[in-house]
Amino acid sequence: MSEYVAVDTASPPGGDLFFTVGVVVEISDKDKFRSYYFEKIRNFLRTHQIEIPFPVIKARTIVDNLPSYEIRDGNQRLVQDLISNPGISRINISIGWYGADVQLGFKDSANLNGNTFASDYLEQYFNIVALWRYHKSHTQNLAPEALIDNVQGHITKAWKYCGNEFDLNFIPNGDLTYPSLSTADIIAYNLGTYLAGHEEDKLTNFPDIASEYIIQRRNWDVQPYIHAEAVNERYTDHIVPTLPYTIQDSIHYPHPVLFIHDEILSGEDKSVLPRTDFHAIARKWAYENDGCVVNLKPSRLPGILRSDDVIVYTKGSDSSVPRLLQDLHPTKELEIMDSDELIDELTS
Structure with missing residues (x-):
């Protein structure tokens, strides 16, 4: 039995008809998969002089x-390497669109x-x-566990089915935390761009084109199984929500969770903090502990807090909020640290 699957999606911009690409990468050997991934990614980063922690x-x-004139070739070389990973046993592709009107x-x-x-709806989930x-x-x-780059949106019959069949793990910033989700993201992006050119x-015809794209790049020693199909109005009963309830993503975070409390960089531009070395180091902590990194939201913290979770506050942020939350949860063994402590711990 395979160990787990990783799932991510991409939606190419433009075009007269919207479509989205879902990629499910099935991992048969985690250690082999990760060793190969890090070798290829480190070579890629060295080649292009990209420095990340x-x-x-x-x-x-x-x-x-990458300079604009290198992006296409750089992407193509990397996706070729990642699809050829010998730790992959299957790649499943879903091409989603909807060709009829919908009544919610x-x-x-x-x-x-x-x-x-x-x-507005299908892409979210x-x-x-x-x-x-x-x-x-x-x-x-079939793999019993699924790593999923975070999901939002309404529940559907497909959601109920997956909840009964998989151990689900939702990972915020998952494609920057786990090699398997990174691989799914890069394949989805490149495949979506390739299909948009057709x-x-x-x-x-897109499933056949997608299948050929993956087969040409797969590892021919391992020969992972490749499957691609369309997902559209023929699956209405499973993909169109009929109830107003939304997916509660936080229930499915893998623990331990590293909660980041930041009052300095998390203003209007929420993309700043995830691009810092500090956030990358936090994701390294999550990877090494099989957990995830989440922005601290005190209003929903009690329901998802577990012992061994960590709250990190950035320099200049008020530490009293994390410490108050620690005091209010005496039955939980929580660790509080500042960003410098986390950086020192993982870079020493």
């Missing part, structure tokens, strides 16, 4: 750090255009849809 990257890392039962409004439904199709498309040696083809 934790060598797990996403497609956006490449776009942000919990909204008192007119029918939604299919494109609008796909971009397409990780779950792709995971559901992985499980329905195979019958043997606008002259019908969407119904």
Whole structure:
């Protein structure tokens, strides 16, 4: 039996009809997979003189750090290497779109255009849809655990199905924390870009194009199983929500959780903190402890707090909030530290 799967999605911009690509990477040997991944990523970072304290990257890392004239070739070389990872046993591709109007039962409004439904609703939880199709498309040696780059949106029958079949782990910033989610992200981004260049083809041809793209790049010694399919209105009963309830992502965070309390950089531009070395070091901590990194939100903390979780406050932020939360949870063994302490612990 395979150890676990990693799921991520990408939606190429532009085009007359919206579509999203879901990639499920099944890992048969975690140690072999991670060793190969780090070797290839470190070589890539050295080649392009990218300095980061934790060598797990996403497609956006490449776009942000390479000159524009190198982005395409850099992406293509890296995705070739990552698809060839000998620790991968299957790659499942779902191409999602919606070609009909949709009536959401919990909204008192007119029918939604299919494109609008796909971009405003389906995209938010397409990780779950792709995971559901992985499980329905195979019958043997299915992985029991799923790592999923964080999900939001409404619950569906596909969500209920996955909840009963998998040990689910939602990872905020997962594609910058775990090599398997990084791999799924980079494959999804590159495959989506490749498919967007085939606008002259019908969407119904995209699964065959996607399957050929992956097969040409897979490891021919291991020959992982490749499957690609369309997910659209034929699966309405499983992918269109009928109730107003939304997915509670925090219930599925893997622990220990490192909560970051920041009052300095988490203002209007919430993208600043995740791009710092400190945040990368925090993600390294999460990777080494099989956990995740989450921004501290005191209002929802009590329901998800566990012993051995850690609250880190950044320099200049008020430490009284984390310490008060620690005092109010005397039955939990929580560790409080400042950002300098975490950096020293992981870089000494």
